[in-house]
Amino acid sequence: MTTAKLNIVPFVSVDRMMKLVLAVGVERFLTELAGYIEDDFRRWELFDKTPRIASHSHDGVIELMPTSDGQLYGFKYVNGHPKNMRQGLQTVTAFGVLADVGSGYPMLLTEMTILTALRTAATSAVVARHLAPRGARTMAIIGNGAQSEFQAIAFKALTGVDRLRLYDIDRSASLKCARNLAGMGFDITICETGQEAVEGAEIITTVTADKQSATILTDNMVGSGVHINAVGGDCPGKTELHKDILLRSDIFVEFPPQTRIEGEIQQLESDHPVTELWQVIAGKTQGRRDAKQITLFDSVGFAIEDFSALRYVRDQLQATGLYEELDLLADPDEPRDLFGMLLRAAMQPAA
């Protein structure tokens, strides 16, 4: 147990998560988190890999994403409701729990809206280290919403990207992204079209929020040797790339059964060859083979990355103290006497 008080579960609120990221530093947080993600990709085979459990409704989806490495158990609650934006609500909110497999006791409850943005960006950068062309410094980011700055900083910290070419159908989003990244060592160009954004880019990150199938990248926009980091397409019916790009690319995925439903490759036959990233990261197969190859990371986000993020946050608690104590678990003096605990509570003076 992480605590002597058996009823207590450490809780990282949104406020504490922001303070934690700032205390550690965004670049260092992303770099260290990437290390946890790489570690878990390397031992991918021992994880319990359940597909996410989705509850679909007219306006969106609520999902539970559990996994376990046999020692720890984690799950994330996450919703996706595109209509929320119009009502001033977040499209996606998330929280998660890490628990001890041996006792079943939760060890951490944390916000995961911010944490998911960080783990998604860290995962993209981990993958790019294996797939992007050697020495790549220029990245196009198409879609400059909530995820864009995290992607930029993760790529800078982990791969050395320092030139950004930004494009969004809403120019104010690009301006917001550039403003947020000012003074962090990027050379930033705001572009008028997606075509302009990809000019000279060795890495193309697509991270738009369109719900429907869109064609953010057409075939003629993608030259040889490029690495595509396709983050935005992540549910059935939501894709960003033209099918012809997929057919020219070597495609790398997190967990094929999930990516075939949710990723860009939902546009392809169900037996189209893909490479599992864990095999690249564990050194069992090659990532980028040559300078002309187009590589594509068809990112959808998998429970094991959330698990890595939960582990990382848990490991920061002691040193930073950035958590609250949540009275979540009933702990009667005598385990069989739950009712007696209730009776004794009645005797306590009012707080």
Added chain:
Amino acid sequence: MTTAKLNIVPFVSVDRMMKLVLAVGVERFLTELAGYIEDDFRRWELFDKTPRIASHSHDGVIELMPTSDGQLYGFKYVNGHPKNMRQGLQTVTAFGVLADVGSGYPMLLTEMTILTALRTAATSAVVARHLAPRGARTMAIIGNGAQSEFQAIAFKALTGVDRLRLYDIDRSASLKCARNLAGMGFDITICETGQEAVEGAEIITTVTADKQSATILTDNMVGSGVHINAVGGDCPGKTELHKDILLRSDIFVEFPPQTRIEGEIQQLESDHPVTELWQVIAGKTQGRRDAKQITLFDSVGFAIEDFSALRYVRDQLQATGLYEELDLLADPDEPRDLFGMLLRAAMQPAA
């Protein structure tokens, strides 16, 4: 939304749950909760019924139990670790979340260890109203652990049981149960054997904690006309009743696909006839038909009962104020500017 502050989710801690139960009164809480459970049994057909998602390990199991009625979504996290008791930990701990299907936003986070004990007892009493012999006043309770007092009080409040015959292999558990129930209007007899406990009982509640298959009731102990409320057997390999009793009984279950795996009926053929309780409660089929029939509620606990309990607790929040405000959801001023929210947090004076 239940709150104007979009980042806030109401949280009912263990302490607040005890205060809530005491403020409402245990009998009234169980009675009102039973009403919510009956309402949800009546509209059983419209629920999304996913089997629980279990993560098994050497020492126990961690489960997520989600369900939805199309308007609200609920899930419970619950563990089962028989070894915990030896380390001074609870065998079972639980917490749960209620969320708005329309926005995907969580509306309530609550402890559910105490709440599960209450909903299990309330469900047993709701079922007994349809199955127990008319005018039954005497109940045997075999197994006098954490659930026993809740069962006794629920049956008193909802069915009029006021004579208890207690038996436990550990006599101190029976003494604890009798002591906790003192002054609540029960005539209590502590018995030396299970055989003695069932003498004259019109209702037999079995609620032992044995992990293995046990035979708490043998065939000769069960006379005609009795209602058996079998609560303790609730996972594969854990049963309480001799198979011959099952063969003489009319068996009522919550959700057949789950009960056939977890309940007493795991001892029977997979096509052995059972009656779904929602059909009895909704008036679509008969409960008890005659005075000689042996009825058996093979209780395992289903997600919809937790959903009813979450709804009930949510409806008590405003009037009682017995909750805390949890800063769980990121709420940037501009939904696309999650990173900007982080930057602005850095400008805030230290709290």
